[in-house]
Amino acid sequence: MNASLIIFFVLAAVAIFGAVSLILQREPIHSALSLIVVMVALAGLYLLLGAEFVAAVQIIVYGGAIMVLFVFVIMLLNAGEEERTDFSKLATFGGIPLALALAGLIAAALTRSTGYLPAAAPHGDLTSTKTLSMLLFKDFAYPFELTSFLILVAILGAIVLAQREN
Amino acid sequence: MVPTNYYLILSAILFGLGIVAFVFKRNIITLFMAIELMLNAVNLAFVAFSQSLGKPDGEVFVLFVIVVAAAEAAVGLGIIILTARNRRSLNIERVDLMKL
Numbered sequence: 001m002n003a004s005l006i007i008f009f010v011l012a013a014v015a016i017f018g019a020v021s022l023i024l025q026r027e028p029i030h031s032a033l034s035l036i037v038v039m040v041a042l043a044g045l046y047l048l049l050g051a052e053f054v055a056a057v058q059i060i061v062y063g064g065a066i067m068v069l070f071v072f073v074i075m076l077l078n079a080g081e082e083e084r085t086d087f088s089k090l091a092t093f094g095g096i097p098l099a100l101a102l103a104g105l106i107a108a109a110l111t112r113s114t115g116y117l118p119a120a121a122p123h124g125d126l127t128s129t130k131t132l133s134m135l136l137f138k139d140f141a142y143p144f145e146l147t148s149f150l151i152l153v154a155i156l157g158a159i160v161l162a163q164r165e166n
Numbered sequence: 167m168v169p170t171n172y173y174l175i176l177s178a179i180l181f182g183l184g185i186v187a188f189v190f191k192r193n194i195i196t197l198f199m200a201i202e203l204m205l206n207a208v209n210l211a212f213v214a215f216s217q218s219l220g221k222p223d224g225e226v227f228v229l230f231v232i233v234v235a236a237a238e239a240a241v242g243l244g245i246i247i248l249t250a251r252n253r254r255s256l257n258i259e260r261v262d263l264m265k266l
Contacts, residue, residue, distance in 0.1 A: 004167060004168055005168055008172060012176045020183065022187055022199060022200070022203065023186055023187045023191070027254075028193050028195045028199075031196050035202060038206065039206060046209060046213055049173070054209075054225050057232060061236060062202075062232065066202065069243060070198070070243070072241070073246060076247070077247065077250045077256060079193065079256050095189050096186065099185045103183075103185075107178035110177070110178060111175065117210075127225060131222050132226065132229075135222055135250065136229065140230075143230060147230060150233070150237050151236070151237050154193070154238075157240075158240040158241055159244070160246070161248050162248065
């Protein structure tokens with residue numbers, strides 16, 4: 001068992017623990033903190049995979065910006081403990097097995113499909129930020145410009161939605 | 167070296183947990199967090215495939231997913247604030263305006 005495998009299992013355990021904690025916590029703020037744990041663990045996994053830039057973006061944008069937005073809204077709305085409402089019996093007894101079955105199905109499909117991949121193991125060497133930016137600003141220049149437009153629309157939408165009506 | 171399969175299985179597990187959270191949580195903000203969890207699971211599969219195939223295209227896709235998630239979070243949280251103001255509750259069961 002080599003070092004990278006051990007690191008993988010530790011980070012995977014942390015990620016799954018965070019995800020389960022997100023489900024079990026009753027207070028939204030605790031769920032948000034659990035989600036931050038998942039995101040930091042995933043950033044570690046990206047580093048392990050050799051995607052250094054994506055790892056940095058994951059920490060800065062996801063762990064930083066988006067989760068701060070979530071925590072901000074939770075505190076703004078003073079979101080307390082969530083109230084329990086009755087589930088239909090179908091949701092309780094059918095929902096969990098079906099979700100697990102779906103996870104198993106996706107895992108099986110993904111795992112089987114990797115049989116056709118040329119390389120079974122990730123390279124592990126870092127994808128340089130230069131390679132990534134060349135790709136982003138040459139081959140994906142048009143989608144990149146579109147995302148700036150999307151963000152503009154999102155800003156306008158958020159302002160229109162959140163403003164107080166007179 | 168960690169086999170690509172391990173990453174994909176972890177991705178599927180996280181996606182499944184995201185679905186469970188989405189179905190079982192009752193707070194609108196937590197539902198949004200479940201969606202973010204599912205997006206993260208997909209991102210992990212993207213990066214794993216990208217490294218396994220030796221093509222950086224998948225990582226560019228992840229950057230796009232993160233941008234769209236940020237935009238979605240901004241608009242979604244705006245909707246949540248609006249809903250909380252109108253309904254005086256964050257329970258998803260109370261948001262039944264369009265229910266027949």
